[in-house]
Amino acid sequence: VRAAADRIVVCSGFTQALALLAGVLAARGGRTLAVEAYGHQHHRDVVASRGLAVRPVPVDRGGAVIAELGDASGVLLTPAHQFPLGVPLAALRRTQAVAWAAAAGATIIEDDYDGEFRYDRQAIGAMQALAPDSVVYAGTASKTLAPGLRLAWLVLPADLVEDVTAAKVLADRQTSSLDQLTFAELIRSGGYDRHVRRGRQAYRRRRERLVTALRQHAPGVALSGVAAGLHAVLDLPAGQQEADVIARAAARGLAIGGLGGYATPGARHAPALVVGFGTPPAHAVTTAIARLCAVLADEVGRVPVSD
């Protein structure tokens, strides 16, 4: 049994981590990776570029519907906080997923993309702990520090270490030593933990301001997915189209996404916005929230609040 430290491969961001894993699964005869039906198109593109077919998995209030995984060679999950729908993967689904992987000899890729930012509840443990021989844990500094750093890490089942390491060497030998050593020093000094705690508090305040403002100015808009992470899902009132609201927001200088922008082609959902609140600089948050409320109040026929 290898110690966890011997099962870590540092990668140049989650993109590379996923590319390496997909390539290794394909080289081992894998044909299909199940991927949550809502998520980043970029991730689906990365998987497909390594020769695996992408099978969409429906997501409901319990997270990914594990019963739909079928004969896939593996599944990419966001168990802590589904992106973009914001639900955690239910406890029963977790045990189902692990049982499925063990029975099928399949691999679970656990994308813990914003596991550091939880607000309302105890931290949910990583799935990897349930089945370290089936689950690849993927963490990243993209949300806690900066995506431009390109620092991510995999904790691998022992059986995958050799192949993923070999694939990494053939991809780029290693990730920047300077960045890795600097990050290691930041962790060792305790500065990283302090930074994450500070970030969590700042994001929690942003989230609370957003929730409060929406309740007040756009009470017709249901908000979800904010127990963790840096985005909220806003269900639009019946009859409203995502594209219309996004265009109105853009006219007010807001870059907002629609749930449709994250859907697998063919997936169907009620119109909703995906509102990231991590990006604006601190001094711009108040204005951004006010503008968002104005856009939504317009939509539901209320008097817009001032900018």
Next chain:
Amino acid sequence: VRAAADRIVVCSGFTQALALLAGVLAARGGRTLAVEAYGHQHHRDVVASRGLAVRPVPVDRGGAVIAELGDASGVLLTPAHQFPLGVPLAALRRTQAVAWAAAAGATIIEDDYDGEFRYDRQAIGAMQALAPDSVVYAGTASKTLAPGLRLAWLVLPADLVEDVTAAKVLADRQTSSLDQLTFAELIRSGGYDRHVRRGRQAYRRRRERLVTALRQHAPGVALSGVAAGLHAVLDLPAGQQEADVIARAAARGLAIGGLGGYATPGARHAPALVVGFGTPPAHAVTTAIARLCAVLADEVGRVPVSD
């Protein structure tokens, strides 16, 4: 016509640059990449991992034998200073290569891996200038700064920019922004040029000490390849085996390679050592050279010099 700046893709080291290019050539229907018969096995592995067959190209005193390229989809060359044999690609071979690429619709990858370190002559211009539509220029900071930085750059034919950029995005989105911005600032400040000049002078002195010491203590050993770069090729006297000399060097604490370690399986050559003089710290150079001379003097039956 795109400006050169619009044809640059920054990569995470030459390994990634080569992997992306090989993948793009394969995706366009390429089947074979010609590679100099002497070079890094790692590069051959990278090319093969992207689905291209590797065709060895003989190297003689004029560099790669262009007449042997045949119907390859492209060729990987080290025109400024063949690694490890140390010869520059002859002027006639350069024009032959460019004509071959134009006629065959093939791609030349110009690995200018130590173009910054030339000692005896005017800088040889990059092949890329001869045929910017056929030649990919690849530069790296691995020799001038540190291989651990993982910073390299491609200057691409306009026709390849879109595909290589797309492959880069699917591989890891981008190379570390911090490293890129820091390197850009180093270039802008003039500090990079000063550093390279200083390095060139330091390496030139090391080279001269090596040449002088070998002439004195191992005159039976022919030395070549030292007009540029950070290594020398030492032809062993008849009857000496690379492995024996390498083992004796190792016994004296020296890590020396044999030419065979860089040969494509099946390539034949007279026994020779590949001696890198860039790696030892400054305070260790005198001792390292003395030990090397002692090893070689042993081999040719002379009195060893003292450590």
